[in-house]
Amino acid sequence: MVERPGLRLMAVHAHPDDESSKGAATTARYAAEGVEVLVVTCTGGERGSVLNPSYPDPPSSAEAMAEVRRGEMAAAARALGVRQHWLGFVDSGLPEGDPLPPLPDGCFALVPLEEAAAPLVALVREFRPHVMTTYDPSGGYPHPDHVMCHKVAYEAFGAAGDPDRYRGHGPDGGTPWQPRKLYYNHDFSLRKIRTIHEALLDAGLDSPYGDWVESREAREIPEREVTTRVQVAPWFGARDAALRAHATQIDPEGFFFAVPRDLEARVWPVEEFELAHAHVPVHLPEDDLFAGIHIEDD
Template identity: 75%
Template sequence: MTTPPLRLMAVHAHPDDESSKGAATTARYAASGAEVLVVSCTGGERGSVLNPSYGRQITDLEEMRQVRTVEMAAAAEALGVQHRWLGFVDSGLPEGDPLPPLPPGCFALTPLEEAAAPLVEIVREFRPHVITTYDPTGGYPHPDHIMCHRVAKEAFETAGDPERYRDRGAPWTPLKLYYNHDFSMTRIRTMHEAMIDAGLESPFGDWVESRAAREIPEREVTTRIPCAESFPARDAALVAHATQIDPDGFFFATPRDLEAQVWPVEEYELAASRVATTLPEDDLFAGIAGDEGGAP
């Protein structure tokens, strides 16, 4: 009898987040035969063009949505993963003092149950054993990242309850919930010191030395996934987001052979588990067999 494949769902706020946070992990698991689904909560409509070599800015929301839809399809292909849109509108990153109000109808202002309902439906359809997303801070204080955490946590906690979201499919109980830790200061400092020791100019100096960086709380790391062999897939996915990622910029400043030597992993925090597992882990599916999960 063939064991059903393990299934991983990565829930992200915008297209490009899946390529900068946990991308080598999803590519690794997809290549090893697991079913991997990336869910983008918004279309990234209010994102700016961040790549100076892109050539022009895009100010129309519908045009940006269309461009980033094409980029996301290319990134998913590079990672070897499936992809779904949750369908909400990017909230934008408010700037100023005081901060301006968020735009009406945006993702971050959507009531929690309304925002979580389509994700619960996708969970019940795809039936993931593991879900990954951001910690309660969002990783950084973008309102969509914080909302993404809330929505993913709500779906993890309720998708298996037949009394919740009763019109959204048959219950399915995910077994583990993880938070991404790709931009931890421990990683940044380690890479910074490795580049200095190698006689290279580090792009992380200002970041490491800033007061804001010193005040960032370090969350617990429970799980390190070896995935250096999937760095090329991650990089291809990053480049696919041409409006957002400068191929000569920050994400590519570290020599890949040095990165593979010094930091060949992606890190996670096990936030909740319905199966027994021993920490620390080196596998998101630790403690899970392929036929586990389902209705309570």
């Protein structure tokens, strides 16, 4: 195994459990190789529903849900071998209905951008990541917290290295630090889902993805560019353990575990990313988020 001490990766996510379903095997791989990995969770997941039908005792309040999800997050971080930091904002919930109801007062998605980004800018300046990952501008799917997570991470990536920005936040705003690269996660691309779906059918197995493929194709959702594919099959077990740690959110009999891992390792042993910005020379496509980054340049 490659040893990579001195490198630092920050993965910015909206809710506890997102870090386990988006780029999880990549963070586990880099942590195992000696990279310092910090998962940043923007909200406490207070308004999340219990999505696991076998969960025995659903929390009775938002406060109780937040407490349960803090414990789940700690277990998931241990499974991945990463550190984790709460940004401290309140879950916005997923609005449903037509027309959509207004978002609740004080929720993450309604916080002014500079106020929401300030603690992340301070954290970037403290942790000094070489690479940041988050969601693309759509949020990956239209949850207001995911869209806001993108905005906050994008703002922090651009502002943390500028000594004239966010000077009044924290002790003198912190020492400026410019991360070298920013990536967007691409964990549920149509190409991935179709490839695994067809491999399951070819093997004579049921696929949970048929309706998903047809729905995506019918809506003609544009596929974003993939620039970077990281080989992560040996870390599928760590990813799965982290997913199971989120017992309120993840059904152990659900679609996350419907694909035999040997088949997945054969047809899709990677996690995909889109390089959004780089302050180092790059040569695409890549197979490493740290390509072009040299620790001696710090």
